[in-house]
Amino acid sequence: MTEIRTPRLLLRRWLDDDLAPLSEIHADPVVMRNIGDGRPRSTGQTAGDIEAWEEEWDDEGFGVFAVEFLGSGELAGAVGLSVAAEPAEAAGQVAISWRLGRVFWGQGYASEAAHAALEFALQDRGLERVIAVLRTGDSASAAVVDKLGMQAEGAVRHPVHGYDLQLFGIDLTQYQE
Template identity: 40%
Template sequence: MISLTTERLLLRGPNEGDIDPLATMNADPEVMRYIGDGSVLPLDRDRTAAGVARAQREWEECGFGLLSVVVRETGQLAGWVALTVPTFLPEILPAVEIGWRLSRQHWGAGYATEAAGALLRFGLIDCGLDRVVSVRHVDNLRSKRVMDKLGMRFGLETVMPGHGQPVAVHEITRAEFDAFEMTTAP
């Protein structure tokens, strides 16, 4: 498992101390509003702990996975960012998806873009991925803005198997990422 540092954030492997704050975040109906069909039961502590354990295994198996997002100035856990295989949407496979979830108190500070940008770079450059996707509920405009800021382009709209919610798939290739980085570099 890796650690990444950005200007304001530390992205590190999840640990036991992250479980309670992540469970609190996962229990917030507004945070979970666009997860699944919107009626997802909040993830309690046990389900959150299982997710942390799964994330640790994913790093061992795939060489990428979930990282906890920590605000460097305060040491506070803001949420997570992850690279994972989106098995929940078979029609776009093979693919690796980038996703994020932040507690509401950390919304609007640019942390999602900063964290996802660092992990996207890791996936495309260090892991050698050719393409990364991101999937959002079509009404989740906050996530769309993050995807736009990352240089991701709209790929397709489809529905989620099982619950039929409409989702938009955004994507970026390694070549597009390289060109985007050149145009946004200071």
């Protein structure tokens, strides 16, 4: 079982007990405003997300981790890797993403977890490149991308929802600098 420990967090595969706390995070409209269609997700939709993330682990050897606090075991959210389906400019590339419960914002947890996931992608899994796709105006996620050393690569419009997106990328040589 793939696990990564950081100074404060454990990144691990998903457990059945994670559905309820992740559903609470997904029910928060402020957390979800920059993800997908921007609407909260139901428990059923959250279960589908976890199932899809676990399938990606099985198919690709990487995926989205559950993020829990060391010591307490409390679920903070999700961070990890997935093969992007959209927009077309990102399709087929490995993208990093994160979402944490609002009570955990502003404490460096997203950056800490995302850095561990990026290192996992580029060093442990041997990926040559990782991208991030952010909704324009998501300043908190832009700060995480900046801390990861990712470079801006352009702007596009979301093909379904019509909002503006920013594309970022980093390759192995940039990461090692």
